[in-house]
Amino acid sequence: MTFDPESLGRTRSDLAAALRDERRRAGLTQTTLARRCNMSQTKISNIESGKIAPTIVDVELILETLGAQGSVATDILALARSAHTEWQDGWASQRRGLDKKQNELARLEAVTTEFRFFLPTMITGLLATPDYVRASLSRSSGDIAKVIAKKIERQRVLMDSSKSFTFLLTEQAVRWPLVPPLAMALQLDRLASLSRIPHLRLGVIPLGLPGPVDETPLSVFTVYDRRLVQVETHTGALILRDHKDVAAYREDFERYEAHAVWGDDCRELLGEWAGRFTRQRQ
Known part of the structure; x- marks a missing residue:
């Protein structure tokens, strides 16, 4: 639309x-x-x-x-x-069926080779456990079981070694308790496991470290190659195709990327947070 x-x-x-x-x-x-x-x-x-x-x-x-x-x-x-700008209305997507949106994303992912995900609010479906995916759709209508199945099916793209993925999450996004403590612990364990895939980089911006001072991360966005950017809002998604917009978001991503922890340091943080969720259940 x-x-x-x-x-x-x-x-x-x-x-x-x-x-x-x-x-x-x-x-x-x-x-x-x-x-x-x-x-x-x-x-x-x-x-x-x-x-x-x-x-x-x-x-x-x-x-x-x-x-x-x-x-x-x-x-x-x-x-x-x-x-070069498109608005995808979230309410219209609900009426059409969220499973159709999943099909559109799958087609876009199939032709993309380089992904950049900036995730300041919650964990994206490509990285989520089934419990987390289900909880993220709790306020959605329609055939939710079909949408969950399609979201899980889309995760297979992560195994395609011809593609590269960079996921950048804030500590808030990682630790937001969308599901019960044990399920959160399992979700964080999944993030740590996925971070070991050679063509997948996963970083976290801890709250205790200084971040970029010139602006605050407000919106979830994904950069697909140099083709387009999808910026998500509460009621829909903004699709930007102009090369200047794409370049601007790539620059934003790189600026935040410099303030994240990666590799073993990231997995150590995820393990610590997962342990806290596990202890909450005891």
């Missing part, structure tokens, strides 16, 4: 029309514009017909070539960003 045009900009077709109109105002043919931009005429045609969404760099180059300035250039660049 794309953003409402009234609130967050117009669609790809509006961007196509705006670029087409600006080219005509400049008195250039598609062939001439393509040559001056070092693009193919086919690409310019596909952009102006809305078949493809140009990158921000493409749009900047086209606008510079056309001599567009001021509010016209600003408005068209805003359209370009909107064309």
Whole structure:
């Protein structure tokens, strides 16, 4: 589901029309514009017909070539960003069936080779035990058993050695007691075990260590290669495809990554916390 045009900009077709109109105002043919931009005429045609969404760099180059300035250039660049942004409504996903969302994620995971997960609030389904997955869906409707099964099935992607995974969690996310103490201990043991997979890195940002001082981690986000970023909110997910947005989130990830503990140090922390949960049950 794309953003409402009234609130967050117009669609790809509006961007196509705006670029087409600006080219005509400049008195250039598609062939001439393509040559001056070092693009193919086919690409310019596909952009102006809305078949493809140009990158921000493409749009900047086209606008510079056309001599567009001021509010016209600003408005068209805003359209370009909107064309690369999508809102996935959580309530709409509930109505369609959360199992369909799992299918979409599985398809995305199949074509991705490098994953970065920033998890400040809770443990993601790819790392979760069945008990944890079930608890995370306690407020969801529909066929929850089917959704749980699909979430567990998606975990097989972690065994694909052609892919690389980096999971970065805060201490709060790891220790949030979503399930009873013994189940939490088992969940933390699973994290420690998964961290030993050669192509999977798992780090934790402890509360006792200083973190980045320039901003606070607020949102869960996942970076898929350099293709897109999914930013999760309480009511849905924001999908960003523009390369500048993707690069910005990759930079954020690297900044937080530097404040995490990894490897044996991470597993030692997880073991300590798992032991505390075990003792709570006694």
